[in-house]
Amino acid sequence: MILSNDSSKPIYVQIAEWLENEIIAERFTANEKVYSQYQLAELFNINPATAAKGLTILVEEMTLYKKRGLGMFVAPEAKMMILEKRRNETLTKMVTDIVLEAKRLSVTKAELIQLIHKCEEEIQ
Amino acid sequence: MMFLSNISLTSVVLSQVKFKLSAYSGLIYSLIILQVLGILFATGWSSSGTSINNISINLNISSIDSGFIFVSLLAISVGNLITTRAYRYDDFSFVATRLSSNIANCIVLLIFSCYAGVTTYFTVYLMRIFLTFNSTNEFVEGPTILDDPMNSLLTILAMIIFLWMFSSLGYIAGTLFQNHKLLFFGALVIIIMLLLTGTWIRISEIIFVENSSLLILVAKTFGIAILIFATSTAISNRLGVRV
Amino acid sequence: MNVIDCQKVNKGYRRTNALEDITFQLTDQKITGLIGRNGAGKTTLLKILAGLTKHKSGEVNVFGKNPYNNLLVSANSILVDDQMTFPDSLTLEEILRSAPAFYKKWDTQLAVRLFQYFKLDSKQQHSKLSKGSRATFNMIFGLSTHCELTMFDEPTNGMDEAVRTDFYRALLKDYIAHPRSILISSHHLSEIEHLLEDILLIHKGKVVLHADLDEVKEYAVAIQGPVADVEKWTAGEEVLHSKRVDEQKQYAVFKKNSKLERARLEGANIQMLTASEVCMYMTSESKGGIDDVFK
Amino acid sequence: MSNTWMIFFIGLIPVVIGILIVLYITKKVKYKGSLRLNKIVIMIYFSLLIGVGIVYEIIPKEPIVEQLSEEQLQQLQTENEVFEEKLLKQEENKLSQKFLKEEWTHELSGNTLTLGYIGNDSYSTKVVVEWIDSTAQKIEGKVYRSHINLYGLKIEDKIPLHVAEWTGNELVIHEPVEQEFTFEQFSNELNVFQQTDTMEIRMVRGFTYIHLKVPKHIEIVDPLGLQMY
Known part of the structure; x- marks a missing residue:
């Protein structure tokens, strides 16, 4: 994977996301050691401090846990947590976009809800 | 954790000296050219002829004076040359302070002077061989090193120290010129004024002429060179690099 | 510990001020980008830090010492720039061979390997090298010293694209293996952005910004929309740059703040900026752009 | 200006010219050689001169005129x-x-x-x-x-x-x-x-x-x- 400088996302976020993807794809399984900041730095050609920041995000989100002197390990319920988070984030973002677009098109809230109901019925 | 390398002034100076000796090794060609020129000019350098009983007797004395003068000019030039930008900047590509750089230059010039002094002294033999095969004239026995080893050594020593002092003159002129063009010309004017007043002649007489022995002259010259180098070091302290 | 500590450093050439009240600290083992436009004072600052020139006033401390004429600083720092010279009488090989006497941490293996990789001619003289090869050689020299403070001034000037990429990769790998403080100056941030941890942005001899790379990235945003709306959203904000896109639309760059979410909800077209764009806008001469010239 | 000074300044002119010429030579000697070669030349030149000295002392010479003390x-x-x-x-x-x-x-x-x-x-x-x-x-x-x-x-x-x-x-x-x-x-x-x-x-x-x-x-x-x- 090549990181993009021009992406609106900071590099460390991209690193965190990449690691999450790897966990989802089960290339890292529960309690497995993940790459160190230096390995990540070499892999992506980035500053180790930036890589460390990416790792820190995941530690803060409890996706990874630290073993002193040994490195970072995938939390047992990491995959689930990531999926949960993505679900929330993606949906929220989509809904926001829908609401904004509706506003531009002068669609009322009631009409919007009706539209959602209709879509749901069709899919089922 | 930072691990700073500690390095002493002495070791930096030694490394610089070693480095400079290699870096300036190309000067050997200039030295050889000038010594050969010296040999060519030496033949009949001091030639005197007198007539007695209607007989003219000419004595061509081939001495190392001409070689020494050429090499002295080289010493001034080299002293000047190593203060120029290119040479000065080279130092700062490696570990250097202005002090270490000046001390190293001073030592390097002394080493060069030693080499130049000894070789210039020995060019007289090159001259002898050259003339032995090229002259039909009779030879007058001349003193060799073995005849008066102490005096020969003293002559070599004097040559070395004088060359060193000449290089210090070039060095201070170069330093002044690099540091401040105005200062350089100012100093030049002051020196010429001094020369015109005659005080200077008196001073140089006291220093260079009125000596009871060559050894005292050498000692005085050595002191002057040291003084000049120290002054140059003080002047160069504010010189910027790669500006 | 601070590797560099500058307090109100001033430096002037004749009547112009090259540096004005430069104040910043650099903690150890970071790669910091010294960013600024041409003539911003990057080179002057680096030369002062390397002890090559003297500052006029203020206090400069490198490893806690004034770098000017300090042996400790000289032994533990190096400035690589295109004015670096080596004696003509020495071949590249001989130059590399004389380095360990000066730099105690000199990495001969690294030097030799990089030298071979970049296919430099060991019998060549430094001054005879092409601009790109000389820059490559200087870089090899600078990296191999393993100096605790390694500074590069526009190191890739003259290098071709492939060599640049290799150079930055080499720098990073060597940094990982031997962490130390590295300061790289460039007016081309996007090229080195990924390497950096910190950015020191200077403009007209002053420090504009000294921050974490990601902070810089999030320092400002761009917004585009109808003129009236843009003016409303940016009212009272610190606008770094603005320009008319066409009759109706306005483009503005301003400091990120909490009101942004609301603007977004109000339908503003908000664009994230890259770090180099942020730096560019922060150091632009005027609020307008090149387009204003053609009005 | 006294005569001595005239002589002095006239004497100074060749010195200055000499310095300029030598400076010119030193800078013009384009061939700086390689370090290895230079080292060899430095050694050989030195030994040559000393060698010549020794040779001169041992070779038989033409009848030599003595000089009185x-x-x-x-x-x-x-x-x-x-x-x-x-x-x-x-x-x-x-x-x-x-x-x-x-x-x-x-x-x-x-x-x-x-x-x-x-x-x-x-x-x-x-x-x-x-x-x-x-x-x-x-x-x-x-x-x-x-x-x-x-x-x-x-x-x-x-x-x-x-x-x-x-x-x-x-x-x-x-x-x-x-x-x-x-x-x-x-x-x-x-x-x-x-x-x-x-x-x-x-x-x-x-x-x-x-x-x-x-x-x-x-x-x-x-x-x-x-x-x-």
Whole structure:
């Protein structure tokens, strides 16, 4: 994977996301050691401090846990947590976009809800 | 954790000296050219002829004076040359302070002077061989090193120290010129004024002429060179690099 | 510990001020980008830090010492720039061979390997090298010293694209293996952005910004929309740059703040900026752009 | 501006020109060589010069002219002075016989004796007359030459003698034919360091003395003033 400088996302976020993807794809399984900041730095050609920041995000989100002197390990319920988070984030973002677009098109809230109901019925 | 390398002034100076000796090794060609020129000019350098009983007797004395003068000019030039930008900047590509750089230059010039002094002294033999095969004239026995080893050594020593002092003159002129063009010309004017007043002649007489022995002259010259180098070091302290 | 500590450093050439009240600290083992436009004072600052020139006033401390004429600083720092010279009488090989006497941490293996990789001619003289090869050689020299403070001034000037990429990769790998403080100056941030941890942005001899790379990235945003709306959203904000896109639309760059979410909800077209764009806008001469010239 | 200063400044000009030329050479010597080559040249040049010195000392040399020391020259000078003094005092028996070059007698046909000289430097010859009580016409003559030395060179044998010849009643002293000798010498000393002026010619001036025993009735005509009293 090549990181993009021009992406609106900071590099460390991209690193965190990449690691999450790897966990989802089960290339890292529960309690497995993940790459160190230096390995990540070499892999992506980035500053180790930036890589460390990416790792820190995941530690803060409890996706990874630290073993002193040994490195970072995938939390047992990491995959689930990531999926949960993505679900929330993606949906929220989509809904926001829908609401904004509706506003531009002068669609009322009631009409919007009706539209959602209709879509749901069709899919089922 | 930072691990700073500690390095002493002495070791930096030694490394610089070693480095400079290699870096300036190309000067050997200039030295050889000038010594050969010296040999060519030496033949009949001091030639005197007198007539007695209607007989003219000419004595061509081939001495190392001409070689020494050429090499002295080289010493001034080299002293000047190593203060120029290119040479000065080279130092700062490696570990250097202005002090270490000046001390190293001073030592390097002394080493060069030693080499130049000894070789210039020995060019007289090159001259002898050259003339032995090229002259039909009779030879007058001349003193060799073995005849008066102490005096020969003293002559070599004097040559070395004088060359060193000449290089210090070039060095201070170069330093002044690099540091401040105005200062350089100012100093030049002051020196010429001094020369015109005659005080200077008196001073140089006291220093260079009125000596009871060559050894005292050498000692005085050595002191002057040291003084000049120290002054140059003080002047160069504010010189910027790669500006 | 601070590797560099500058307090109100001033430096002037004749009547112009090259540096004005430069104040910043650099903690150890970071790669910091010294960013600024041409003539911003990057080179002057680096030369002062390397002890090559003297500052006029203020206090400069490198490893806690004034770098000017300090042996400790000289032994533990190096400035690589295109004015670096080596004696003509020495071949590249001989130059590399004389380095360990000066730099105690000199990495001969690294030097030799990089030298071979970049296919430099060991019998060549430094001054005879092409601009790109000389820059490559200087870089090899600078990296191999393993100096605790390694500074590069526009190191890739003259290098071709492939060599640049290799150079930055080499720098990073060597940094990982031997962490130390590295300061790289460039007016081309996007090229080195990924390497950096910190950015020191200077403009007209002053420090504009000294921050974490990601902070810089999030320092400002761009917004585009109808003129009236843009003016409303940016009212009272610190606008770094603005320009008319066409009759109706306005483009503005301003400091990120909490009101942004609301603007977004109000339908503003908000664009994230890259770090180099942020730096560019922060150091632009005027609020307008090149387009204003053609009005 | 005094003369000394003129000389000084004129002397300064070649020095400045010299420095400029040497600077030019040093900068123009484009060929700086490689370090390896330079090191070799430096070593070889040094050993060459020392080697030449040693070789010079051991190779057989052409006949070499000896040079007298200052003391020896002084001694020659003293001998000359003593000789002249004694000659003037007519103490013939005390004269150093090594100066005696020629001895002759001559029968004069008249009562006048003319002294003549052919050559440029009549001052090199001094005639000393000892009057004797005799009525005969016989004149006894002895030619002496005192030490001649230039630059301390031991070349006295090479310097030809003046010849005194009789033509009738005239004693003509012939100067030797003009000749030139050139010698080569090497000096290991630097003249610039000499505290004393060594350029002064080291010379012992010798003379040709013609000692004549002349009967008292003979008149000497000496137009050139060769006679010494």
